Amino acid sequence: MNIEIERKFLVKSLDFKTESFDKKHIKQGYLNSDKNRTVRIRVADTRAFITIKGKSNKNGTSRFEWEKEIHVSEAEALLLLCEPNIIEKTRFLIQVGKHVFEVDEFAGNNQGLVVAEIELSSEEEGFEKPNWLSKEVTGDLKYYNSNISKLPFTSWK
């Protein structure tokens, strides 16, 4: 368990794909998508995890997180118990300076949404901004995957 410090951005071009050194297919659902406590089941290619997150701090950058690897077969059974709307996305990893950006290209009823995240070791840590990075959306609740599962991108206006 640890405190996760993350910043989140929109993405203005698909140039990140050619710079990516790794990608995986992610399928995830929520056993709870409450803002005070989320319980997520994720299958990422051939591995699966249960992840519990607490409430974000006031600027949305840091959050308690606990994660445990589980069997893919267990995760598939638990996904059936999850709230409606399983999220599917491809996650690209891109090295930018000393940091790795995770860029999620969503599919299904979130088609068109692309979000980049960077994990930092402190709230003050600086980082290099690639040219495909757009507006920061850290702390904007509608970009939380737990909320995207309830209110998918294609339904936004």
Add this chain to the structure above:
Amino acid sequence: MNIEIERKFLVKSLDFKTESFDKKHIKQGYLNSDKNRTVRIRVADTRAFITIKGKSNKNGTSRFEWEKEIHVSEAEALLLLCEPNIIEKTRFLIQVGKHVFEVDEFAGNNQGLVVAEIELSSEEEGFEKPNWLSKEVTGDLKYYNSNISKLPFTSWK
């Protein structure tokens, strides 16, 4: 993961205590207490577990269950994220014929509530009824621990 088949009873005397071959102190909270999916964090003496249960079948006897042991220190951190009202109880194990009854004597704001459970291998399996066993409450939602945590016994009328 498995399907849990259980029947639940009230208890009319404390005679079960002298017949008990083991007991442990249990503290548990819920990351989700929804009837379709509960996520429970439990510390039982020196061990801890995360348990996910699905919805009961129509007579309340069987239910999908998935459980994983976790560190007590992790469980203590996760209990802080749980919904209000952590349940505390002492669980007594009593051998009755070929079966083991688990009898929970609740504490705190559930003081006075004592419930016995028996796990069966099929819905039809018979079992011996000890003299301290009272009315069956299988399937009665208000006796679910996930509901007791929301509406404690001392508030019942």
